Amino acid sequence: MSEEPLIGEEVFTAGAYLGGSASQIAGVVTQDVLRWLVILGVLLAVGDGLTGNTFSKFFARLIGGG
């Protein structure tokens, strides 16, 4: 039984709470790292939209070589 309600991905981290093995904690840390990457991606997309697609044009030139 949990004292607090589990919201969203917290359900998936119950194993790490209870077991606490290195492998399970690594999974939770991975989730956090991925979450920060998603946040960074969202912020980049917002910045790209606000600056008239500067980032996407830059990356297109970088990848496409144009």
Add this chain to the structure above:
Amino acid sequence: MRRLGSALFSAIVIVVGVLTLLGLVVGDGLGSLSGLIKGSPIPTLTNIFLQITVITVAVTIIIGILNLLIVHLRRIFRRSGQWQYSVLLILSALGVLILGVLERVGVISTTPAPTSILLEGVQVSIESALAGLVLFALVYAAFRLMRRRVSGSALLFTLVLLVLLAGALPFTSPLIRLLAAIRTWLLEVPVSAGARGILMGIALATVVIGVRVLIGQDRSYRE
């Protein structure tokens, strides 16, 4: 011996998982890899695995229903607790089951189907009524929060709750229209952002769990 069994189960799960992933993920745009996968029996195997999964889920639902019926039948036979409600539950379950079977075999072919009428008239109505009770829970929560301590978060919660409730009123005065506009903004921007954040978190966690199963680190399927 037990460790050998665990290793075998892990190997089966990894092989099945990787094959299913390949069959689902590899489309037409990956050149020779697409040709290799499409030409192999992997897509057929993926379909079989998915069908087995769907059948397994359906069987678990049937087992759940049977378990529910057994628990309530036991209550009826022992006359324990409020067994009258168990009688109602068994009769309702059997009634819906029989109606569903009669619809399937074509004995009942009215439009709309009786099971749809039951779903709309009973299930949806009850769910709506229960959702309506959230209002009371929220108002009570705000009352308790403010009575314990007037903090910034408690004030924000109460304020947002008041705006949401007042904004839903069916009046046309300028104040209510302003509150309705704020309510719409609250629901479309912060609430929507929060819900999407939670959904993204769940999606990321699902990916991590999937990878853990694929590399044999998660043991949930053999315990």
